[in-house]
Amino acid sequence: MAQIRTLRKRMVAVRTIQRITKTMQMIATAKFNQAMQRAKASRPYTDTMRKMVEEVAAAAGDVQHPLLTPPAKSSGRETFLVITSDRGLCGAYNGQILRLAERTARPVAVGGKKLRLLVAGKKGVAFFKFAKLPTERAFSFGDKPKFEDVAALAQEFMDAYLAGETDAVHVVSMRFVNAAKQVPEVVTLLPTRAASTSAGTGAAAGGVVEAMEFSPSAQDILADLIPRMVKIQLFQCFLDAAVSEQAMRRVAMKAATDNASSFGRVLKRNYNRARQAKITTELTEIVSGAAALE
Amino acid sequence: MPASFRCSIVTPSQSVLNTDASYVSYEAWDGQRGVLDGSSASLTQLAVGTVRVDLAAGGTKTYVIDSGFAQMRGNALTILTDVAVDSAEINAAAAEREYADARARVVEPGNVAPEARARLERAQRLAATKVRVARG
Numbered sequence: 001m002a003q004i005r006t007l008r009k010r011m012v013a014v015r016t017i018q019r020i021t022k023t024m025q026m027i028a029t030a031k032f033n034q035a036m037q038r039a040k041a042s043r044p045y046t047d048t049m050r051k052m053v054e055e056v057a058a059a060a061g062d063v064q065h066p067l068l069t070p071p072a073k074s075s076g077r078e079t080f081l082v083i084t085s086d087r088g089l090c091g092a093y094n095g096q097i098l099r100l101a102e103r104t105a106r107p108v109a110v111g112g113k114k115l116r117l118l119v120a121g122k123k124g125v126a127f128f129k130f131a132k133l134p135t136e137r138a139f140s141f142g143d144k145p146k147f148e149d150v151a152a153l154a155q156e157f158m159d160a161y162l163a164g165e166t167d168a169v170h171v172v173s174m175r176f177v178n179a180a181k182q183v184p185e186v187v188t189l190l191p192t193r194a195a196s197t198s199a200g201t202g203a204a205a206g207g208v209v210e211a212m213e214f215s216p217s218a219q220d221i222l223a224d225l226i227p228r229m230v231k232i233q234l235f236q237c238f239l240d241a242a243v244s245e246q247a248m249r250r251v252a253m254k255a256a257t258d259n260a261s262s263f264g265r266v267l268k269r270n271y272n273r274a275r276q277a278k279i280t281t282e283l284t285e286i287v288s289g290a291a292a293l294e
Numbered sequence: 295m296p297a298s299f300r301c302s303i304v305t306p307s308q309s310v311l312n313t314d315a316s317y318v319s320y321e322a323w324d325g326q327r328g329v330l331d332g333s334s335a336s337l338t339q340l341a342v343g344t345v346r347v348d349l350a351a352g353g354t355k356t357y358v359i360d361s362g363f364a365q366m367r368g369n370a371l372t373i374l375t376d377v378a379v380d381s382a383e384i385n386a387a388a389a390e391r392e393y394a395d396a397r398a399r400v401v402e403p404g405n406v407a408p409e410a411r412a413r414l415e416r417a418q419r420l421a422a423t424k425v426r427v428a429r430g
Contacts (some may be wrong), residue, residue, distance in 0.1 A: 027322040041308045048304060048374055051339065052363060151376065212367070213336040216323060221339055222365070224390065228376075235306055 004278065007271040014267060024089065030145060032246035038144065039176070039239045046204035046232055048086045049223035053225050060218040065226050067192050072162050074253040077114040079132075079166045080105045080230075080263060081189075082128075083173035084121035086140055087183075090245050091252035094123040096184040101172040102131055104186050109133070116166060120238075145238035154189075161190045172238045182244040187237060192230050193201065249286035297331035298350035300370040303357060303378050305408065310378045314350035319372055320364055321345075327364075335367045342419040344381075344427060345373060356381040358427055360420050380426065386428035393421035 015170045057063050082101040084094050101124075109115040118177045120124050141149055157169045173182045184247040214221055302314035319328040321343030340362045347355045362375030396418040400411075 038307070042306050044302075044309050045304045045306045048365075048372055052365060052374070056337065147376065151306075155413075211335065211367065213334065215336065215338045221337060224339060225363070232306055 003193055004271065005172050005275045007267055009276060010070075011267045011271060014264045018257055018264060021253045021256040021260060022139065025027070025250055028246050028250035028253055030245065033042060035143065035239070035243040035246050036058055039236075039243050040231075042147075042239060045234060049225070049229060049232055053222070053229055055212065056214070056218050056222045056225060059212070059214065059224050063222060065223060066162055067158060067190060067230065069224050070106070070163070070191050070228065071167055072168050073260065074273055075113075075148060075164050077166045078108050079116040079117045079160070079169045080108075081120065081153075081157075081169065082124050082238060083171065084119065084124035085241075086122045086142070087247045088123065088251035091253060091255075093182075093245055093248040094121075097172060097174055098124060098127045100184045101187065102133070103116055104170070105133065114165075124215075130159055136292040143242055145235070145242060147235055150235045150238050151231040154234040157190060157234075158227055158230060170236050171234065172250075173241045176243045176247065180249060187233070189234060191231060192226065192233070239288045296350065299329075299331045299333075300345055301373075302371070303345065303347075303359075303373045303375065305375060305378050309411045310380070311347065311355065313347070314375045315347050315371070316350050317348040318348045320359075320373065329364075329366055332369065333366050333371075336365070340364055340373070340375065342416055343423055347377070356427065358384065358420070358423050359378070361416065377420070386423050386425070386426045389421065389424040389428045393418070393425050396421040423425050 018182060080101065082097065082105075084097055088094070105115055105117060117128060117133055117135050118139075119135050120139055120141060122138075122140065125135060128135050139169060157166075160166050168188060171187045171189050173187070175185045175187070177183055261263070296316040298314040298316050301311065301313060301318050302309060303311040317328060318329055319326060320338075321327075322342045323339040323341050327338065330366065340359065342361050345357045345359055348359075349355065357380065358377075358379045359373070359375040360377035362373060365372045372416070396414070400418050401412045
């Protein structure tokens, strides 16, 4: 009897967990779709910006910009921005990012350089406290990062870089490839390769390049385009991270729901067996009792 | 129907406008410019100001933008900017408040770094443009 009661309690608990994980899966799906819409909405800007940089860089020829070249005098400092989530239950999302961040950042600190560690998300803050890597600043942009906030952060990085306070700025975050694949990666935000890598690709593509009038000169436009490219690159990192988090949470919650479902079936079978065994025992006792009375 | 071309205004968060236009005027870095159907290919740096779009289907739309770029190519005009606010959505009282805040930050002692000062002055110009548009 005791076993039946225990099994019934466990069945109720598993059913409750299943309901919770199912709900979390549905919420993650809805949030994933919203985050995906936001990421898609920023794509025309990014694509147009990239094409503009290519064209202007091709027209400007030898591109010279302080954000494109490493600083002449090393400051002995490198900045790392690690983008994690505020909440857990999203599978290996935080684990993958934080392992990569530690693997990349620790050698910098050990190698004698000073590490400026900035962390977005509560999970990252807790991890680096445990790993004894001091965090300079922690913040959160939530599920819906705003361009103004991210642009202000990018501007801070650029100001620090131009002032010679840091040799490089790296961003460790999750890149969204598709709904089934997300990859943790380190992106070097500064010095940026926005124009240097794309310069000449327009001509390389072999297409007929339409003669374009630049106002002011191509060099002046490029000087304004590059900081904007850095801002949108950082914004894309945050958007990708938001989409990836929800995608991974959806998968994790689906797996948890499926596990709860199969475990519930096992418990139900065990419960039925125990119940049947109890009935059989009772019947046997009744039959034996009746036989004893004859 | 007058000759038209494609006009789109794009910000990092969304595509604000994508429509056929008969005429578009905007404030470039060196003054006001206008674009008509068949204009030659160009890439122009924009200043803080307004973009007026005369729709091919009739009517006019005005946006306040925070600098950016205007690219005319293949009879399509693309305006790339960080902020584009539809004039119909500007609240006069909120714009006045924003202008007062921006002005206070500009005159605040301590903001002496040239880049920081330029950013504050740009924010002030943007707020002033909103006030001007809101007042009509």
